[in-house]
Amino acid sequence: MTTTADIEDMIARMAMGDRAAFDGLYNATSAKLFGVCLRVLGNRAEAEDALQEAFVKIWRNADRYRVNGLSPMTWLITVTRNHSVDRVRARKAKQAGSMDEAAEIADSNPGPEALAMASSDRVRIVDCMGQLDPDKAGAVRRAYLEGETYQELADHYDVPLNTVRTWLRRSLLKLRECLSHDG
Amino acid sequence: MTDEIEKDEERLLTAEYVLGLLTDQEAKAYEDVLAVDPELRLEYAFWAERIAALTDDIAPVDPPAKMLARIKSDLFGAEAAETTATKARSWLDRLGLLPAMTGGVVAALAVLWVINLYIPAAPTVTDPPVLSAPTLQAQIAAEDDSLIVLASYDATAQVLTVQRTAGQAPDGRVLELWLIADDNPPVSLGVLPDDETGQIGIDATLIPALPGGVLAISDEPPGGSTTGAPTGSVLAVGPMTEA
Numbered sequence: 351m352t353t354t355a356d357i358e359d360m361i362a363r364m365a366m367g368d369r370a371a372f373d374g375l376y377n378a379t380s381a382k383l384f385g386v387c388l389r390v391l392g393n394r395a396e397a398e399d400a401l402q403e404a405f406v407k408i409w410r411n412a413d414r415y416r417v418n419g420l421s422p423m424t425w426l427i428t429v430t431r432n433h434s435v436d437r438v439r440a441r442k443a444k445q446a447g448s449m450d451e452a453a454e455i456a457d458s459n460p461g462p463e464a465l466a467m468a469s470s471d472r473v474r475i476v477d478c479m480g481q482l483d484p485d486k487a488g489a490v491r492r493a494y495l496e497g498e499t500y501q502e503l504a505d506h507y508d509v510p511l512n513t514v515r516t517w518l519r520r521s522l523l524k525l526r527e528c529l530s531h532d533g
Numbered sequence: 534m535t536d537e538i539e540k541d542e543e544r545l546l547t548a549e550y551v552l553g554l555l556t557d558q559e560a561k562a563y564e565d566v567l568a569v570d571p572e573l574r575l576e577y578a579f580w581a582e583r584i585a586a587l588t589d590d591i592a593p594v595d596p597p598a599k600m601l602a603r604i605k606s607d608l609f610g611a612e613a614a615e616t617t618a619t620k621a622r623s624w625l626d627r628l629g630l631l632p633a634m635t636g637g638v639v640a641a642l643a644v645l646w647v648i649n650l651y652i653p654a655a656p657t658v659t660d661p662p663v664l665s666a667p668t669l670q671a672q673i674a675a676e677d678d679s680l681i682v683l684a685s686y687d688a689t690a691q692v693l694t695v696q697r698t699a700g701q702a703p704d705g706r707v708l709e710l711w712l713i714a715d716d717n718p719p720v721s722l723g724v725l726p727d728d729e730t731g732q733i734g735i736d737a738t739l740i741p742a743l744p745g746g747v748l749a750i751s752d753e754p755p756g757g758s759t760t761g762a763p764t765g766s767v768l769a770v771g772p773m774t775e776a
Contacts, residue, residue, distance in 0.1 A: 367678050369609065376601050381593035389591045401596055405604045416774060419578040424585040431588070435553055475583045493552040494587055500554055522548040523541060529583055 352378040357422040364412035372409055379423070380405070383430045389495055390434035400437050404430040435497030478528035486521035489514070542639045544576060551580040566638040569745070573638055671748045673710075673771035675700065680769045682725065684710075684748055691740065693722065696730045700768075702752065709753040711763060714742035719749060724757040747772050 357378060363371035383404060387397035407429055415425055479487040485507060492498040492506070503518070504511040549555050550563045567573050670685040680700030686693050695710070702708045702725075710733065711719035720742075723733045735743070751758070752765035 366674060366681075367676055369605070372605075373601065376604070380600070381595050382588075382591075384596040385591040385594045386588050388594055389588070398597060398600065402600065402604050402607065406608055409608055413772075419574050420581055424582050427585045427588050428581060431585075432553070475586045476589075479587075490552065490584075491587060493554055494584055497553060518554075519545050519549075522545055526544050526548065526580075529579075 354422060361412050361415045361422055364409060365415065376405060379426055383426060386427060386430050387434050390431060390438060390497060396437060400434045401430070404433045407433060438497040474529060478525050481528055482521050482525060486518065489518050490521070490525070539639050543573065546638055547573070547576045547580050551577070551584050563638055570638065669773065669775065671771040671773045673748045673750055673769045675769040680750065682750060682769065686735065686743055691735050691737065693733045693735055694730070695725060695733060697725065705755070706752050706765070707755055707757060708750050709757045709763070711749045711751060712739060712742060712746050713749060714746040719763055721758065721761070724753070725750070743773055745773065
């Protein structure tokens, strides 16, 4: 069983150039991180590329890990998720460029369905997300897990951009309030 | 703006940053403040930890068996071609220390909003921010561990204690210690002692630059660089971090 302390230790040793620690970290975390890539990118080939690039970043940035104040899994997930989102956005930008009218068509698609609620009840955020309107919680998930921008959220919910920003921000404050009670 | 409203605004900007909803420019401005604002850093960690938990229900999937070998060949195949020195220099470049911004994140973004129309574009989500915390120790290490020097700064004595735990100066050369802060050129802190441990007094004018600074060691002729800048290879670097 790999503990948080084990992962922290492997990252610290990676920062010093320890390649064996990199193997250990890969073995302990790659399946989870690949799951994240697949979830964000929805495409196996792209997810494989993203995972490969994310691990390159993780190795190269291991020296920065200690000062950013995150737990090790959060840091690894954040690097991987952000990299995957960058790929999604680059793909969308490319599609927008190559197919002029495609935006119209894409926007009319219903988009992936209201995502299933997390099964884990140990995490407070699931409870707090459950206290938001389903649309608002869905928007938070779309932003984080699909890399949607305010513009995309506005298109999806068919409201003006400023409106979506205002209601999402209101929900985020509510979420913050709820999360701060988690002790 | 009352404090409470400003506090809420900070929380919101942090949530939007974590969710990737800020524009590139906004995210950059946010990171500049994050680098120098410990309270904002706590707020960032608060959101980042909890939002990352949204991935808890994502099932692990084994990547293809050859993936690890592929990553390592990419990574270490390429790295082998780089010398330690160029590696260290690029590391310094990558650290790209952020300008110290004051006035908080709300003020920083307010300035940004005044000078830019809010045009939502698909921003590039960045890596978790590089944080140069106000700090008092550093591990100055070569990429391959061929040289490691631990440095710790005692604010009361204004003395930096250095301890060399691996490596030594090349024959007939000395190791010189440099402080790099913000965009400024390296400032010499002195030549490292031949002994494994020693102390270096820090000039009072350099003390404000220590938190968030980067220490680097270069290979110099006996007596140290005479030009005021590193003349030999940069052998090792390490950011100052909280003790």
